[in-house]
Amino acid sequence: MLLAVLGVALLAPALPLAHPDLTSPADRLKPPFSDGAILGTDHLGRDLLSRLVWGTRLSLAVGVTAALLAAIVGSAIGIVAGYLGGRADHLMMRGVDMLMAFPYILLALAIVAVLGPGLLNALYAVAVVNIPFFARNIRGATVAIAHREFVDAARLTGMSGLRIIGSEILPNVMPVIVIAMSTTVGWMILETAGLSFLGLGSQPPQADLGSMLGEGRKLLITAPHASVVPGVMIFVIVMSVNLLGDGVRDALDPRLRSGALSRPAAATRVERTDTPEMKPTGALLEVEGLRTEFQVGPRVYRAAGGVSFEVAAGECLGIIGESGSGKSVTALSLLGLVASPPGVITAGAVRLNGRDTLSMTGEQLRRVRGGQAACIFQDPLATLHPLHTVGDQMVEAIRAHRPTPRREAREHAVSLLRKVRIPNPAACARSFPHELSGGMRQRVGIALALVNDPDLIVADEPTTALDVTVQAQVLALLDELRRERGLALVFITHDFGVVAQLCDRVAVMYAGRIVETGATQEVLARPRHPYTRRLIACVPEPGRGRRTLDAIPGLPPSLDALPDGCAFAPRCDRAQAACRGGEIALRRDGAHSVRCLFPEGAAT
Amino acid sequence: MADVTAALIARDLGKTFGGGRTLLGRRKPSVSAVRGVTFSVAPGETLGIVGESGCGKSTLARMLVGLLPPTVGTIEIEGRDLSDYTGHPAAVGRLVQYVFQDPISSLNPRKSIRQILEAPLIHLLGMEPAGRKARIAELLDAVHLRHEFLDRYPHELSGGQAQRIGIARALAAAPRILILDEPVSALDVSVQAQVLNLLADLRRAYDLTYLFISHDLAVVEAVSDRIAVFYFGRIVEMGPAEEVFGVPRHPYTKLLEWSTPAIRRPRRRTAPENCTDHESAKFSGEAAAAELPDPLCPPPGCAFAARCARAEDDCRAVMPTVTLLPSNHEVACHHPLD
């Protein structure tokens, strides 16, 4: 549609139309669809169609020019201020703020008042008024980029400031400029039309769409077509420019491209093709054949590919793996907390006290979450609500499960904060998360998980973001609490040292599957799977001095193109032809299971 | 210690952020990120710097390559003061280079790997196209990457591959010293081991001097000849690697060592052996105030005193000075462990 409008506007001089300014008093105010004037004529008998085409041309040209002008000047100010920072930035932005202290159109009016009415002056006014918008946006984007490490890297490669702006910052800010422009062109066309409508823009006989509308308005009742027609045109142009702007934004914004702006549902979508039979083992948590996929466009990433494990009451199971091994996805799947879209659970069962959480209704699942089973997450700053106090967040968790008077709930919350050894718990309950240190926040996270006395806690890398000395304290606290309360703990981590300190049993994951599981001491001392053995060998150990580490060559496979057979085979020095085909089962040998055809310690 | 031929010397280095006055003449709050840091690194040596978040180790690193001007103190590189090079950033760039923590964000997403590697060759060395081509091929071989990576863009690389490119870029201008700022903390253990081994190989092959910064004591220990332990902007202990971690003298070093989880040292719920019950309680999580002092109003004495089981009145009142122990082992503590 926009293309059609643009085409007509560009071709205006070549089209067989009457002259737009040709007056013919005899043909005044002809209605639309009359002879010789499809859209009728105005009060001076000028052909409306012809005036419309020429007016469109003028409006578009003025709008786009104003947008370009504002974008160039505004972006230049924004980039320079953002890159220089400090006092120059401060001064420039205060100036911009000052311009923004005026209501938008009023400033344009004031400028026109000084320069006098006229289309060119209206153009300047609209451009000036829009400069602050660009300057602010582009400065924000520039500051974000100027603090990225590659800008420092460019400085160290000897580039000058000007060159860094040109080759490092500008290309990365460009999408923001284009987005800002495409979303404001529509506005600028509207505003210039508005000024003309008020008689402050284009002056007769020259006419853009706005002044046509302004002239038409005087005859609103006798000849409505004279104002309806140009109005429709402005609307059509602005609407198509806005649609185009949305399209441009969607194409340039990487977050939108990946579909990440989709709203995650209350629980992970479950589309199981096969639900395992019940075979009660009496364990608190039984996970069987759990398969969680991420469906992104045509690609399917198998993040968890048939995971089975059990956790007895009071037991601590560590799930360890590198990034992309599916350990966190497995943990989040237990209570349906994987974001969906794109996550889908396609197979398996998760039984908590014998009830399958994957087949629960929303309300049933809500009762389990934070009741029987609670979660602790990695980054406590991002996982606590920034605008609610710690105490309110805990009270809310209590009251979501038990109708408790607010006061009583509050007292319970404070006593739990004391339990996790927060000094001055009453004051902590009144604090907001950002007022606490990382270690304190994670203690709050633990207290929050404890509010309804759960049987099971799922902890997803709870100490990864903490310093080692704080980590040691938090681990000691978790260990003590779970022993004291008989809590079962599923502890996700990438750190063998942490597993060794905390967990009774450990499951090692690689490419979405458990490759080895057994008692922690046993697995760490006598790993059977080649991956486990070599991963342990990679870890630098304190107290062993300077040495070369036995690195594993290569990279884990991509989750959307997993190989047949053992996923570790391409990196394994023990791999044979049989490893590269067919399903390899997790074979049990006493309490120690391993998914390998040629495990360590066996004859090859 | 004050070796004439040292590759890198920092003397009484300090950096204060903020401060100054507002337009109305009021004093702005200031934060000292690094205070009174003195050390030297011999050619071919690896000095490991270990410390927790907020201890000032990254600020130090950025000062050493000239990304931040120091507030006080001097930096000498191969006998010349860094301030002599003011206005000649390329000259510094040919001597010292920097490897960043986050491998992906240290590469411009809109440039191909070839453009990224060419930049230092053009701007630091002023090389001709033919020479650049040969040098880039050489660099890729050195970091064990296939040549087809040249026309790819950073987002197509894995973390380990991106960090190899970061290292190749740092090596491009054949510097003498590499500042490695947490070069492996963003990587998985298996990839981390690959990169650490690569760094060790490169050091031997090009006769480089390393300053290796990390929060991970085990990693620092695996790569360093000497180690400096940072706490709240100061070096609290420095010495040969096996000494510092074998027989730590500063209580903070001891705490760090004790807190680092280790596979072969499982299930320790008691504190280090030479602690009293009271100290043991402090170590094992009772010391909930295990936090850094407020940087806006630092304590007059030892910054660690509030967490230290051995702290006495003098620790809280007087800043401990550096004591030199046998075998070049330094410690800043009034009551060091023995």
Added chain:
Amino acid sequence: MHIYILKRVLAVVPVLLGLTVIVFAIMALIPGDPATAILGSYATPENVARLNRDLGLDKPLVQQYFIWLENLLHGDFGRSYSLNRPVLDEVWERFSATLILAGAALVLCTLWGLLIGIWTAARQYGWTDRLLTFVVLIGISVPSFWLGLLLILLFAVELRWLPASGMFAIYGGGDLPDLLRHLILPALTLSVVATGVIARLTRAAMLEMLRQDFIRTARAKGVSERRVLYVHAFKAALVSVMPVIGVQAGFVLGGAVYIETVFQWPGVGRMLVQAISTRDILLVQGGVVVVSACYVLFNLLVDLAQCWLDPRIQT
């Protein structure tokens, strides 16, 4: 908290001062003899002489500014030559009319914008979302002055339900119901665009917040989905929507210029347009200063509300 509020309030003073500087500078920029330009068609020799004396135009520019500012602070905005009455009286009278119109529109657009935003975000990709998103797109694309004309045609000319212009009926009007009847069409027209902008932003902010980790925590706590949406996500989204409501106040105050012209509403906007065409510069100046100051104060209120909502701002 109190210190922060005090700081915000004090920060308004330099903004207001800067505003007067800009307005003064604009007047000083008028090419040619200012007095003649200001007086326009009223530039009789005695008028020019009086104005030159009134404004102290023979003095240096900086001194002129301070004289002008002092007069301003005493409530002396000069005399309108086209209306032959003090500028402040005229502006004050007109401004109350604008405030009624803009205030009504602002309430409308905030309420509807937030409602539509939450509604569409909660039903993302459902048919209500698609329909409302399309309606919102139409809303932000339609020229408000034209929409006003269409509404007059439909409701006043064709259906004769509502009055087409003015603030009160000429005969027998003046009471509140009469005002409301006159207010409906212009306030509605004025709020359409701002409603669209707020709705789009609220929807985007809600979707953004729903992806945050703290929403996952809320769900993991067992909080009901209604609470997750309307308390957790909405409150967090409001933090980024609030400043936009402040900006929209500017659009609404500015947009009033068109709407007042279309609906013959006796507000500042229409006064400004008339003043510009008669080149009554002092009247323009007074109108711009008063409306802008009001906008600045409104944004101060938004800032303070923001600070109450988001405790992170104070640190």
